Amino acid sequence: MIVVAIVGILSAVALPNFLGARNAAAAGAVIGEIVGLAKECATFKASGEVGIAPTGGGVTCTNNTGQTYSGTWGGTVSGIRCLAATSAGASRAQVGVATDGGLTCTLS
Numbered sequence: 001m002i003v004v005a006i007v008g009i010l011s012a013v014a015l016p017n018f019l020g021a022r023n024a025a026a027a028g029a030v031i032g033e034i035v036g037l038a039k040e041c042a043t044f045k046a047s048g049e050v051g052i053a054p055t056g057g058g059v060t061c062t063n064n065t066g067q068t069y070s071g072t073w074g075g076t077v078s079g080i081r082c083l084a085a086t087s088a089g090a091s092r093a094q095v096g097v098a099t100d101g102g103l104t105c106t107l108s
Contacts, residue, residue: 023075034057034093066098067097068094070093073091077089085106086107087107
């Protein structure tokens with residue numbers, strides 16, 4: 001009986017930490033993917049559109065307009081970073097590519 005109570009207490013403490021770590025990992029994966037796509041697009045724009053335009057995330061990179069790559073993850077995560085932005089609690093990230101190839105990130 002005591003062992004069952006101890007396992008129950010440990011589970012109650014560990015489960016929220018595990019779920020938080022899982023959400024943070026998912027957020028990091030999503031941000032990594034969209035930042036990678038945005039960097040490919042920025043490089044394409046900076047090189048004067050030499051080669052084949054990168055596509056991904058439902059966005060085709062073109063030089064005449066700015067693109068926005070976005071992604072969401074389950075749960076709200078605090079302290080996650082995207083370029084220069086840090087979240088106070090976010091479940092969505094948007095990385096914008098300006099016409100000159102500059103990158104911005106917004107967490108919400």
